[in-house]
Amino acid sequence: MLLTLTYFHQIKGPSVLISYPDVQLEEDIVNRLLKFFDLEINETFFEIVLITKKKKIINFHFEIPSEWARGEKEFAMLSLIMKREYESELVYAFIVDASYKILKTKNVFKALYKDDDFRNSNDLEIDITYEQIRKILFDCLTSLISRIEDRIKGVNKKDPFPFS
Secondary structure, X not given: OEEEEEEEEOOOEEEEEEEEOOOOOOHHHHHHHHHHHHOOXXXXXXXXXXXXXXXXXXXXXXXXXXXXXXXXXXXXXXXXXXXXXXXXXXXXXXXXXXXXXXXXXXXXXXXXXXOXXXXXXXOHHHHHHHHHHHHHHHHHHHHHHHHHHHHHHOOOOOOOOOOO
């Protein structure tokens, strides 16, 4: 299970900012995430099934208020990449909660400028907010895994695993 935060970089276009756990994402998955970001759909929450990869990607678009962006907002997308079946309601609640925690972070938009060339090296808040987002992703994913494990414990071993 992977959780990624993608955002719209003002020069490069869609870019993956953070992936947790901190592993190298498959290039094919990264390319798909970037394309999903550009999809023009009216839904903020949508699911994609990659049959050949045996993966599901659950995506949630949201906006981050920003003093530095044109239009004073950044566009972001949280994506949960899973190999198993899942209950949409559980995952939806998880991903909305994670985005809410990100949005509650003071000056969170600064994290999106971590790798920018214009970045002021004296602005420690960029690194601090980036690390805060990493921690939010870690805590949220750990919580989701715990909830899934709790549900598994409640399932009779003869019954099919509800998330597989």
